[in-house]
Amino acid sequence: MSAIEHHDDEHGLSHVASVKVLVGTGGTLLALTLVTVLATKLDFGANINLGIAMLIAVVKATLVILFFMHLKYDKLFHTVVFVSAILAACLFVGFTLMDSSQYQQTNIWHPDNPPTAPYGPRPTSG
Amino acid sequence: MSPTQQAHEAHGDDHGHHGSRFIAHHYDDAQHQFDSGKLGIWLFLAQEVLFFSALFVAYVLYRSHHPEIYSYAHKWLQVKFGAINTAVLIFSSLTAAWAVRAAQLAQPKRLILCLATTILCACAFLGIKYIEYSHKYHESILFGRYFDPCVSPGGVDLLTKKNECKGVKSTIDWDAKAEKAKSGCFNVDKIDQDPHEPGLQADCTVIESVGATKRTIGDKCAEETIDETEGSPPIAKKFPCWRPAYQPAVCPDLVDGPGDQTEGTRREMGYASHHQVGVMVEYGDEEERGDDVKIAATCTDAPKPAAVAAAAAHDADKAKVLGQKAIAPIHHMTTHEEHELESMGPPPEHTSMFFTIYFAMTGLHGIHVLFGIGVFTWLLIRALKGHFTPDYFGPVDYAALYWHIVDLIWIFLFPLLYLIH
Numbered sequence: 001m002s003a004i005e006h007h008d009d010e011h012g013l014s015h016v017a018s019v020k021v022l023v024g025t026g027g028t029l030l031a032l033t034l035v036t037v038l039a040t041k042l043d044f045g046a047n048i049n050l051g052i053a054m055l056i057a058v059v060k061a062t063l064v065i066l067f068f069m070h071l072k073y074d075k076l077f078h079t080v081v082f083v084s085a086i087l088a089a090c091l092f093v094g095f096t097l098m099d100s101s102q103y104q105q106t107n108i109w110h111p112d113n114p115p116t117a118p119y120g121p122r123p124t125s126g
Numbered sequence: 127m128s129p130t131q132q133a134h135e136a137h138g139d140d141h142g143h144h145g146s147r148f149i150a151h152h153y154d155d156a157q158h159q160f161d162s163g164k165l166g167i168w169l170f171l172a173q174e175v176l177f178f179s180a181l182f183v184a185y186v187l188y189r190s191h192h193p194e195i196y197s198y199a200h201k202w203l204q205v206k207f208g209a210i211n212t213a214v215l216i217f218s219s220l221t222a223a224w225a226v227r228a229a230q231l232a233q234p235k236r237l238i239l240c241l242a243t244t245i246l247c248a249c250a251f252l253g254i255k256y257i258e259y260s261h262k263y264h265e266s267i268l269f270g271r272y273f274d275p276c277v278s279p280g281g282v283d284l285l286t287k288k289n290e291c292k293g294v295k296s297t298i299d300w301d302a303k304a305e306k307a308k309s310g311c312f313n314v315d316k317i318d319q320d321p322h323e324p325g326l327q328a329d330c331t332v333i334e335s336v337g338a339t340k341r342t343i344g345d346k347c348a349e350e351t352i353d354e355t356e357g358s359p360p361i362a363k364k365f366p367c368w369r370p371a372y373q374p375a376v377c378p379d380l381v382d383g384p385g386d387q388t389e390g391t392r393r394e395m396g397y398a399s400h401h402q403v404g405v406m407v408e409y410g411d412e413e414e415r416g417d418d419v420k421i422a423a424t425c426t427d428a429p430k431p432a433a434v435a436a437a438a439a440h441d442a443d444k445a446k447v448l449g450q451k452a453i454a455p456i457h458h459m460t461t462h463e464e465h466e467l468e469s470m471g472p473p474p475e476h477t478s479m480f481f482t483i484y485f486a487m488t489g490l491h492g493i494h495v496l497f498g499i500g501v502f503t504w505l506l507i508r509a510l511k512g513h514f515t516p517d518y519f520g521p522v523d524y525a526a527l528y529w530h531i532v533d534l535i536w537i538f539l540f541p542l543l544y545l546i547h
Contacts, residue, residue, distance in 0.1 A: 012230050012516050012517075013156060013157055013160040013161075013230075013516075013517065013519070013520075014160065014164070014230070014523070016227055016230045016231060017223060017226070017227055019224075019227075022220060022223050022224055022227065023220070025220070025223075026216060026217065026219070026220035029216045029219075030213055030216055030217075033209060033212045033213060033216065033540075036540075036541055036545065037205060037209050037545065040205075040545045040547055043547070046193070046197070046547050049547035050546075050547065053541035053542075053545055054541070056541070057537050057538050057540075057541055060537045061534050061537055061538070064219065064530055064533060064534050064537070065530075065534070067223075068219055068220070068222075068223045068526075068530045068533075069527055069530045069531075074164075075161075075164075077165070078164070078165070078168045081165075081168050081169060081172050082168060082171060082172055082175070084172070085171075085172035085173070085175040085176055086175055088175075088176060088179070089175050089176060089178075089179035089182065092179050092180070092182075092183050093179065093182055093183050093186050096183050096186065096187050097186060097187065097190060100187055100190055100191065
């Protein structure tokens with residue numbers, strides 16, 4: 001029993017993160033924050049700049065999830081729960097974007113200047 | 127006996143065979159209680175992701191439709207504050223994770239220190255957020271119909287609807303239906319900034335004194351001296367008012383101002399706010415022409431190339447009369463110039479939506495931070511009472527997980543709101 005206690009990873013109710021991992025993760029996150037700020041100074045075009053910023057954000061998020069949140073050492077079921085939530089969130093965003101070109105222009109209704117058909121009032125015949 | 131209980135007794139914490147007194151009797155053991163709580167918190171975090179995803183959908187959808195609003199409005203946000211807050215949250219995430227480690231390894235002093243640091247960082251985050259929010263409140267850079275900005279991101283005054291701005295703005299009586307000012311104007315100081323502005327309404331009369339006129343646009347300064355009229359009495363001049371940013375404006379010809387009478391140099395730039403067209407007119411010698419005279423023209427409507435070109439031709443003729451070299455209008459500005467000009471002009475239509483989304487997202491995130499402060503304070507009190515032991519540290523672990531998700535969301539909010547290119 002006492003032999004088990006010497007294994008840093010195994011004793012107790014759950015995994016204990018080593019100081020090295022914690023500080024390393026924190027340091028990397030801070031460095032990546034600096035990188036993402038500096039990346040905006042360079043002009044690669046709006047889309048590529050957005051892509052770079054999002055890539056860095058995803059890497060940072062992954063580091064937080066794996067090491068700060070201990071998901072790497074946690075039960076697989078917790079990963080299943082959390083990853084499915086993220087996938088669902090991606091699905092929401094993706095699906096909304098997918099048909100966003102189907103939307104019509106915003107029509108601001110003004111009584112003096114009603115929008116023309118097909119948005120306008122139906123002709124009142126009879 | 128589990129290893130943790132063994133460890134426990136070795137530390138002299140005498141709760142007999144039952145381990146920590148916080149282990150509820152309906153659980154088999156400490157592990158059972160811990161695992162149940164952990165599953166619960168992961169389910170909660172999954173729900174949090176879905177909760178925030180609704181706001182991200184709103185963000186993404188609106189951005190895909192109106193990229194121009196995002197590229198303009200984010201200039202009101204200061205990257206400095208966002209970056210500091212990101213660093214503060216990451217550091218607090220580190221201390222939260224360390225608090226879990228300290229609780230697991232029965233290091234009460236370290237646990238208390240880590241919890242206290244986390245609380246301090248959370249307070250610092252909210253403090254910085256307060257600075258940002260209060261600045262926006264004072265300048266009316268708010269959501270929905272409260273969006274009525276006093277100053278453009280480039281530092282140029284805008285005509286507001288309600289004129290609730292701090293400072294020296296004089297009264298404007300805005301007729302919303304006719305989309306123009308009924309009466310009133312900025313005070314002379316403000317008007318002096320930019321008498322050549324196209325896209326303005328020339329229906330305010332102010333008295334302009336003769337002599338040196340200082341114009342300030344953003345942080346750029348230029349002085350013009352009116353020599354010819356020196357000694358003569360002040361002239362009553364019709365000066366224009368700014369149109370409100372979000373009203374469609376027609377771009378009239380450049381309004382003549384005192385600059386025309388000087389021998390000096392003048393440089394004018396016209397642009398249409400959705401950066402389709404940029405025209406730069408420069409005359410005078412390269413040496414004479416100071417780089418600091420830069421005037422932003424503002425047209426909120428679709429580009430009026432005819433109007434801008436006519437104004438340019440008009441100026442070119444004038445330059446010829448003065449015997450100076452006219453430089454042909456430049457139709458393609460550099461990206462930097464374009465951005466600079468854009469930030470001086472009025473916001474595009476429906477810019478308030480950016481701030482509706484900004485306040486909804488950062489506000490909800492801020493509420494989470496506030497809640498986190500409450501939870502961590504409760505943990506700190508319990509830690510001071512010595513409640514947490516290697517077989518009972520669940521609450522610290524769960525709160526830390528919650529805190530990490532708060533950090534995680536900010537990791538995405540920061541580039542999406544502050545770092546728009």
